[in-house]
Amino acid sequence: MDISGIIRQRRSIRRFTQEIPDDASVGKILEAARWAPSGRNNQPWRFLVIRDEAEKKGISQFAKQSHIITNAPLIILVCLSLKESYNRDKDLMGLGAAIENMLLEAHNSGLGTCWLGEILSRKKEVSDYLSLDDTLELMAVVAVGYPDESPKGKRKHLRDLMVRR
Numbered sequence: 001m002d003i004s005g006i007i008r009q010r011r012s013i014r015r016f017t018q019e020i021p022d023d024a025s026v027g028k029i030l031e032a033a034r035w036a037p038s039g040r041n042n043q044p045w046r047f048l049v050i051r052d053e054a055e056k057k058g059i060s061q062f063a064k065q066s067h068i069i070t071n072a073p074l075i076i077l078v079c080l081s082l083k084e085s086y087n088r089d090k091d092l093m094g095l096g097a098a099i100e101n102m103l104l105e106a107h108n109s110g111l112g113t114c115w116l117g118e119i120l121s122r123k124k125e126v127s128d129y130l131s132l133d134d135t136l137e138l139m140a141v142v143a144v145g146y147p148d149e150s151p152k153g154k155r156k157h158l159r160d161l162m163v164r165r
């Protein structure tokens with residue numbers, strides 16, 4: 001599939017089959033994130049892959065949509081490295097770019113993802129649960145697995161997004 005098709009056809013997947021993505025597929029997703037642009041090329045992203053069922057269940061208690069986390073065969077936590085951070089706005093845009101690369105690469109490999117932000121309202125509890133270093137700030141959880149649904153996409157019309165016509 002070409003890049004335009006991957007961008008257009010990727011959807012958030014909230015139901016996954018029980019098939020387990022192999023390490024090579026997960027590696028490709030992380031590799032795509034690694035090549036995202038960042039301000040000053042500071043690469044402030046850090047990743048934690050969690051496949052362990054008990055640990056996933058533990059994290060899911062801090063999310064309203066806990067079922068997405070427990071149903072996904074694995075989740076990837078994306079953290080901001082406060083050691084690398086130089087400008088919070090720009091660092092967070094860099095993390096957004098890295099996460100989007102992950103979603104697109106996953107879709108390219110036939111995997112589904114859901115970018116979960118709601119859990120951030122309890123990010124401190126997640127960090128404490130995982131005993132994360134205090135130089136890491138949780139910014140997203142990405143649920144990953146093979147899709148068990150095919151949701152339709154919906155977008156505003158381009159003309160409604162233009163500040164000037």
Ligand SMILES: Cc1cc2nc3c(=O)[nH]c(=O)nc-3n(C[C@H](O)[C@H](O)[C@H](O)COP(=O)(O)O)c2cc1C
Nearest residue numbers: 010011012014065114115116117118119151153154
């Ligand atoms: C920053 C951010 C946070 C999000 N948080 C959640 C979330 O907590 N739960 C969820 O189900 N989807 C979440 N999403 C996915 C969006 O709901 C989804 O991208 C949007 O509805 C468009 O649908 P699509 O991804 O299928 O095109 C989030 C997306 C982004 C970019």
